[in-house]
Structures are given as C-alpha cells and as structure tokens.
Amino acid sequence: xxxxxxxxxxxxxxxxxxxxxxxxxxxxxxxxxxxxxxxxxxxxxxxxxxxxxxxxxxxxxxxxxxxxxxxxxxxxxxxxxxxxxxxxxxxxxx
Numbered sequence: 001x002x003x004x005x006x007x008x009x010x011x012x013x014x015x016x017x018x019x020x021x022x023x024x025x026x027x028x029x030x031x032x033x034x035x036x037x038x039x040x041x042x043x044x045x046x047x048x049x050x051x052x053x054x055x056x057x058x059x060x061x062x063x064x065x066x067x068x069x070x071x072x073x074x075x076x077x078x079x080x081x082x083x084x085x086x087x088x089x090x091x092x093x094x
Contacts, residue, residue, distance in 0.1 A: 006071040007079050011086040012063065019060035019086070024052050027085050036072030038082065049082075 013019055031038055031050050038049025042064060047054035049068070060066055066086060070079050 006069050007075045008070075009068045009079050009083045010065060011068055011083050012065050013060045014062060014087055014089045016062055016090065018062055018064065019055060019058060019066075021052070021056060023085070023088070024055045027055065027082065028052060030081055030085055031078075034070075034072075034074045034078035034082075036070040036075040036078050038078070039069040040086075041067040041069060 015023055017023070028050065040047045040049050040055060040058065042058045042060060045058060047058050049055070049070075058064075058066070068079065068083050068086060070082070
C-alpha cells in the first residue's frame, strides 16, 4: 500500500447491457496490469475488483452509479483506465 490513502472515482454504467460478463472479463484483464487493491462499490455493497463473481453480483444495470476505489503505489495510474472501462458504452463487445 502506498500509505497516501485510497483514490476514488465515481462512474456511471453506460453499456446498454450493464456490467455483463464480457465487460467484467475485459475489466479483470486490465486489472492484471496493476498491483493496486481494487474495490468497486454500489451503495453499501462492496466487490473485490479482481473477482468476476463479486463484480457480477453488483447487478449494475445501465445508469447504475459505482465507486471505483484503488489503493497502492500504482493506484493513480490505474484509476483512469479502469474507470474508463466501467463507463464504456460497449467497446468490450468487439
């Protein structure tokens, strides 16, 4: 951990299918590039950002607001790419 505190970014799911399994897989693949601890919040519900089942369990439909929370030395570098993936309207459906 960096000791500087967690970095948070609020995102809104815009993919018409919500946070579906293929989108989650793309997110998880990107997470592997970083060492930061990744947590995704939907209200009071917390998901390990490296767990497919935790993320799918958030049941994030289009319009759902999530909070991406990262902590660690590369958290600042990770928050942008990971936030953009969550906000993506569907580029994961290539």
